[in-house]
Amino acid sequence: MSPAFPDPALGEPFLLTPGPLSTAWEVKDAMLRDWGSWDDGFRAMTRDLRSRLLAMVGDGAPAYDCVPIQGSGSYSVEAMLGSFVPKDGKVLVLANGAYGLRAAKTLQYLGRGLHLLDKGDYLPPRGAEVAGILASDPAITHVLAVHCETSSGILNPVEEIAEATHAAGRKLLIDSMSAFGALPLDVAALHCTAFVSSANKCIEGVPGFGFVIARKDEIASAKGNSHSLSLDVHAQWETMNKTGQWRFTPPTHTVAAFLKALDLHEAEGGAPARLARYSRNRDVVVEGLRGLGFETLLADRWLSPIIVTFFCPESPAFDFSRFYELMKGQGFIIYPGKLTVVDSFRIGCIGRMDEDVMRRVVKAAGFALSQMGVNSAAPPAAALEERKKLAA
Template sequence: MSEGRLVLLNPGPVNVHEKVRAAIAAPDLCHREPEAADLMAAVSTKVTEVCGAGGDHRSVLLTGSGTAALEATIASVVPPNGRLLVLDNGHYGERLHRIAAAHGLPSQRLEFGWATPIDLEMVAAALLADPSITHVGLVHHETSTGMLNPLRAVGDLVAGHGRTLIVDAISSLGSEQLDMAADHIGWCIGTANKCLEGLPGISFVCAPRAGFASLADLPTRGLYLDLHTHYRAQVQAQTFAFTPALGVLHAFDVALDLMLAEGVASRGRRYAELAQLIRDGLTQRGVQLLLPPEHRANSLTNAHLANGMTYQELHDGLRRRGYVIYATQDRAAGVFRLANMGQLTEADIAGLFVAFDEVTTERR
């Protein structure tokens, strides 16, 4: 580990490439100048490519966390006579429901239980029972548990029932397989600072151009987070609706170049190899993992605390040695998270377990 460097094992923000970090120091620029419009167009095009989308799709950028893009999408795309079906098997599925409730949107929460796989038969039954459902919300990688939900199967099912799929791909895009057309995704939401290895502050929504255009006929439920406002400005007028975080956008542009050069499949393999090192190291130390192998994403491992150690004791001991781990939400008490997103190496993982053993020994 480099002197003074923290190894971030939390699921975003992540350790970024030096080129990404340097890019945030780009020269000062007015967001109404042509250079800013060129940067916006370049980033949008690259995001669309990472989403596996074609020329009939567009991506709209927002200055804000991934939750900002989620809220913009849900509040903007569900029509007054529509209804959102939320597939909830973790904290972030629950968040989709909370966003809908905050805007007074009709919604149904199909709750499976944390760390419980989505039951496709239950989804099909819900769609058959309620023809007013127009949209289905799915979290691809549910980081509260580390579960990778079955995007392709859900997409096929939703499309087969003539509904539109909204996908929270915030923690999966850039690492897990995702294809807008093949997965029947109507609206794909992502962020810069997880598997795309950018810095926090930029999120985005990718959708068919026709989908964005159709928002013109729907009521506006907000100002800053009105998706059609951003679409009109960015795609039609080729400018920003509001002042963006240009420095972060410069850094994201560089991160996307690195992403496209590596390729989603290659990055996924790199992450999977690091995840396996983490899982092997934990298992060798008698630490029980939360999920069986078939449900795990390749960028995050959730594990049970062992030997009577509290999360705070483990976190603080590792933090003193330069490693940052992550807690879970209250409903997953007794579990901690180790993410392997970002610019991590095998040496980082080896160093983590040296530190882990020291903390464990200290407590005895």
């Protein structure tokens, strides 16, 4: 294995989460220098960050611009919604998990119009459904799609959603928080008004900022829309273009780390190579955990290469808190489930990990089960029956 991968033997566990995630030593090392936020050197770093991200969005890049936003990914989602949806606008939110529902709640806070399509935990929204809703509700101005819903691990069909949205003459907003940098996202082909992502996802940087990539004409016309001083995409864009600076204190160390992460992303082969590694990580861990008796929440066709949700075993000997600690003791931090219907846990496939690490994850899970006295990791029959019924 490459020495650039973390080593639990040195006291650093692997983060099997959708971000924060395990990062390369080079990324960590980039944060060992301090930067002045107004300094020409840091302004050059900001320009570099913006231009390199734009280079990843396809042939339509000249019509778009990149606006970094301080804070977690949810800050960028709120900035996008508050800036691009006018006060009299209405958004069709396509939800099938916690992050779609969070976007809906954000719109309620903002006082924007909302039409919520909640598909539950198992299924994606489909293009035909979107087309039907848009035809029946002419007040809808925008559609918000979550590229990969990490509460369940479902990969949503953004292409058919985009086609239905464009055909109806509405504007598409995408939360690509955990997908951009690995999964394809051609903004022009999708007729995308704006999308958001974060530093600490598939680019494999560290937390501290997200970014909005949007059409320049949409940014220009967003002046005065925002409910927030700090989350005003137009104001941030205008200031960056005039001065090269962030309006408020930037996460300088995170930016330095992100630029190094972009170097590694490019050296690996960009998004296609990263997608191939993450997909292999998923395949190895799914096959291995199924071999122990675990089962995935989702049918295979909807499994993303970002994170996979597994049912908790039915065995009374299984206790998630102990399972978590046993996995942590072997160098792996896993994620609890975010589902309301059934007990579950999640294994992230992204970050500085390869298939050898995932084989070790499977081995660690087998050891944890044996320590708890769990003879079968099979989920409740009712959970499998529900999945089968909904996937039909």
